[in-house]
Amino acid sequence: MPDFSRSTSPARAWIITGPTSGIGRRTAIELAEHGSVVLAGRDPGKLAEVEAEINARPEGHAVSVVCDFSDIPSVRRAAARVVALGLPIAGLLNNAGIMPARADRTAQGWDLAFTTNHLGPFALTEALIPHLPDGANVVFVCSGVEDPQRKPAVAAGFRGGRYISAEASVRGQWRPGGSSKTGFDAYATSKQCNLATVLAFARETPRLRFNAVEPGFNPGTCLGRDASAVVRLLARYVAAPLAPLIKYWSTPKRAARMITGVLTDGSDRTGVYYDENGKPMVGSAQVRDPAFADRVVAETRALLATIPLDEAPTNR
Numbered sequence: 001m002p003d004f005s006r007s008t009s010p011a012r013a014w015i016i017t018g019p020t021s022g023i024g025r026r027t028a029i030e031l032a033e034h035g036s037v038v039l040a041g042r043d044p045g046k047l048a049e050v051e052a053e054i055n056a057r058p059e060g061h062a063v064s065v066v067c068d069f070s071d072i073p074s075v076r077r078a079a080a081r082v083v084a085l086g087l088p089i090a091g092l093l094n095n096a097g098i099m100p101a102r103a104d105r106t107a108q109g110w111d112l113a114f115t116t117n118h119l120g121p122f123a124l125t126e127a128l129i130p131h132l133p134d135g136a137n138v139v140f141v142c143s144g145v146e147d148p149q150r151k152p153a154v155a156a157g158f159r160g161g162r163y164i165s166a167e168a169s170v171r172g173q174w175r176p177g178g179s180s181k182t183g184f185d186a187y188a189t190s191k192q193c194n195l196a197t198v199l200a201f202a203r204e205t206p207r208l209r210f211n212a213v214e215p216g217f218n219p220g221t222c223l224g225r226d227a228s229a230v231v232r233l234l235a236r237y238v239a240a241p242l243a244p245l246i247k248y249w250s251t252p253k254r255a256a257r258m259i260t261g262v263l264t265d266g267s268d269r270t271g272v273y274y275d276e277n278g279k280p281m282v283g284s285a286q287v288r289d290p291a292f293a294d295r296v297v298a299e300t301r302a303l304l305a306t307i308p309l310d311e312a313p314t315n316r
Helices: 022-034 044-055 072-084 112-131 151-155 166-170 182-204 229-245 252-264 290-304
Strands: 013-017 036-041 062-066 089-094 137-141 209-213
Touching: 013 022, 013 112, 022 036, 022 044, 022 252, 036 044, 036 072, 044 062, 062 072, 072 112, 089 112, 089 252, 112 137, 112 166, 112 182, 112 290, 137 182, 137 252, 166 182, 166 290, 182 209, 182 290, 209 252
Parallel strands: 013 036, 013 089, 036 062, 089 137, 137 209
Antiparallel strands: none
């Protein structure tokens, strides 16, 4: 378990994606205690709010980079802007994500959840790896719903990751036997691919560290923002206050503290998957298979290689 009390040099900088609400916003504020923060998200107005909040604090320093994770060229341009900042990057937190109940598409016709949750963070990480110093920590926010044997996830309607291939995933096609809610299959599969990326990258690039976190179920966050108004109100005002008392549940404040501890941990731990309490956990049997993880990475790279820097992906 990371030493959450370990101090980090204020000369360091941390990149966080999806920092404008929920766990991401809380974590951005926490990270500001450990150095400069690079805020990467798609809404300039909301980014400016978080940036101003951090910069108003004594010794706080934040800078924003606009990035739409459903648009791969946008992600690559954002990575170039981050590099151009010339900051001493110590870590990257891939937190941005969505969980639609129904299938949805990007402007280019790709599955929205898979593109936003997996392809975008993957592209950002690959673009930044050559510019990260030895020992830098790259953390992905994952989810236990990728495991079809995880009982709370099954009870909630998930059936685990349903990966066929990267090409099938962008078309919104999943292995049979999945959830009755197509958006759930997209989310679980994208999160399984996140975890596969962490495990494969940790083996591929030992000079850097790659770790994953399961932040726990956080009712009241914006992750399920396409849920009905009634469901969102119940989650925020009924379920959220009970979260600290329920196993596998958490709150944005607790999750942010745990994630910050993992990201700023000064050890050499890599390839570790942390649960909502900051303790090592295991993923599904499928994602723990190195051959599967390597296939996900190889197919993702091949797919992303078809997208020119300044052109949008085409329908598939």
